Amino acid sequence: MDELLTKENLDYRGRAREVAEKYVRPIAAELDREARYPWEIVERLKEYQLMGEWIPKEYGGGGGGVLNLCIIVEELSRACGGVGVAYAVNALGSFPIIFGGTEDQKQRWLPDIAKGQRLISFGLSEPTAGSDAASLKTRAERNGAFYVLNGDKKWNTNGGAAEIYTIFCVTNPERGTRGISAIVAEKGMPGFEIGRKEDLMGIRCVSVHNLHFRNCRIPEGNLLGGKEGLGFAHAMQTLDFARPGVAAQAVGLAQGALELALEYARGREQFGQAIASFQGLQWMLADMATQVEAARQLVYYSARLLDAGAKNVSKIAAMAKVFATDTAMKVTTDAVQIFGGYGYCKDYPIEKYMRDAKITQIYEGTNQIQRLVIARNLIKESASMEPKLAEMKEPAAVS
Ligand SMILES: Cc1cc2nc3c(=O)[nH]c(=O)nc-3n(C[C@H](O)[C@H](O)[C@H](O)COP(=O)(O)OP(=O)(O)OC[C@H]3O[C@@H](n4cnc5c(N)ncnc54)[C@H](O)[C@@H]3O)c2cc1C
Incomplete structure (x- = not known):
């Protein structure tokens, strides 16, 4: 490798x-x-x-x-x-x-x-706009040289730690996704409040907060690109570039869990021998390692395509995300299984890997949404291909 x-x-x-x-x-x-x-x-x-x-x-x-x-x-x-x-x-x-x-x-x-002098976060999700990100409600209205921001953001990772926030908001409610813009808010702006910190299952050291904007006046110079209506396109492009990063988080978690499981399996004895000598566990370990490697290669491949400036990268970025994060969930769960009862308590670090892995299937678009992205692209690509079933006049009979 x-x-x-x-x-x-x-x-x-x-x-x-x-x-x-x-x-x-x-x-x-x-x-x-x-x-x-x-x-x-x-x-x-x-x-x-x-x-x-x-x-x-x-x-x-x-x-x-x-x-x-x-x-x-x-x-x-x-x-x-x-x-x-x-x-x-x-x-x-x-x-x-x-x-x-x-x-x-x-x-x-x-x-x-x-x-690293100032950290930054990404504010797209809202209490009622998750998978359907285009339904966001945070409103930015022009007032002279300012935008007045009102609304609530949910699940802002780095929310407490960041000082710069890329906030997606509606500047024109008549225009659907073309009425969404991105504005940079900075910590300390009057009317901008960092809200409740979430008590998470995993990734507990990051601060994930609600954000609240109440008549928060943001200079027009903070409107990204200096033009309204570009925000949704920038959010989608951002997700294409960031999803391999979530997938890489998943690969790291799966790799870390696999290494711990291997070490434990070599050291733990039952029936007078190391549990690593049992074929039932060897096959599990072999599958885990194969899945991690396959996920890594898909992640690196998608990243290389992005770095090479490839077009239409949504499908491959979603494939990397879905495969790597499902792999992480499976591999970390199997790793807990290999630790037996000791895997189920905090004496060993393995249960944390399983808790940390779960979020990778949810954020930056749930894995259901990734499959939707993949399927839509597949169907679009198929529609643009030369038909190969042209001679078939009627659907094949089903007996
Ligand atoms: C810890 C954490 C950190 C996060 N960090 C950020 C962040 O920094 N910035 C940010 O903007 N957001 C962030 N998010 C938000 C995250 O991206 C959303 O939680 C995610 O997109 C899902 O939205 P939702 O939670 O509202 O679930 P919902 O959209 O309500 O979905 C609920 C369930 O329905 C399924 N579902 C919804 N629509 C469909 C469909 N069309 N077809 C099939 N199934 C569907 C989903 O897959 C899911 O299983 C974070 C979330 C968490 C939990």
């Missing part, structure tokens, strides 16, 4: 692995127990020059692209899924600025994010 990675990929992986093994793994259980934001890890990520890897070099970032982002997220998640997403969500929040911001806006926000 290493032979297929470039020197740059290996360098990013080496640095991320060092942060993960030296600093993340020793405190992963404590971060989870205390639901405490991993600020000390953010400092290490800055020290190892990993923050802002995905931001173009001209704005102070690493210019490393999506594959390197995936490699870093995978390594961090192998030690702690919460730290993996605390890092990755900065990419999710800043992609709309990278894709849709004016030059002035990029200069204004990206260098700080690249240095």
Whole structure:
């Protein structure tokens, strides 16, 4: 596998692995127990020059692209899924600025994010707008040189830790998705309140908050791209680029769980021998390892396509997300099974992997929505192909 990675990929992986093994793994259980934001890890990520890897070099970032982002997220998640997403969500929040911001806006926000001086989050979901993101209600009305923002955002990952927020809102309710815009809100703006922190099942060290906007006046210069109506397109493009990152989080979790399960299976004895010697468990371990490798290859392939500037990437990004995250759920559950009763309590770190894995099937579009994206693209592609059943005049008889 290493032979297929470039020197740059290996360098990013080496640095991320060092942060993960030296600093993340020793405190992963404590971060989870205390639901405490991993600020000390953010400092290490800055020290190892990993923050802002995905931001173009001209704005102070690493210019490393999506594959390197995936490699870093995978390594961090192998030690702690919460730290993996605390890092990755900065990419999710800043992609709309990278894709849709004016030059002035990029200069204004990206260098700080690249240095890790300020964290960023992505505010699309609302209490009543989840899978149906286009039904969002947060309203931005023009008033002189300002937009007045009113509404509530839900599930804002990094909500408490971030200082910059990419907020999707309706600027023209008559125009459907073309009436949605993206506006950058900054912590401390009057009328912008960080609300309740969620008490999560997994990824407990990231702060996920509600956000509230009440007559919050945001300068017109914060409207991304300087034009109304571009927000939904930027949100969808962002999700295409970010989904391999969630998939990489899942690969890291699955890999981490597999390694722990292998170590445990070699050490635990029943019937006078290591449980790893039982064929029933060997087949499980073989399937787990095969699934992790298949998921990794799909994630890296989708990331390489994005980095190569491929068009129509929604389908492959959704495939990577759905396959890797379903794999993570299966592999982490099997890993708990291999630990037996000890897997079901907090004496060992394995149950945390299973809890952390579950969210990857839900956020950035549930896996039902990913399948919908894949199926829609398949049907569209099929409709544009040369018919191969032309000679068949009538449906085949069913006997
Ligand atoms: C911990 C966490 C962090 C998050 N972070 C962020 C964030 O940073 N920014 C952000 O904007 N959002 C974030 N989200 C929101 C997340 O993206 C949504 O939870 C997700 O998109 C699902 O929306 P929902 O929870 O409203 O579920 P719903 O949309 O209500 O779905 C409920 C169920 O119905 C299914 N369903 C819905 N529509 C269909 C359909 N057409 N066909 C088949 N099944 C369907 C879903 O798959 C799901 O199983 C986060 C969520 C969580 C839990």
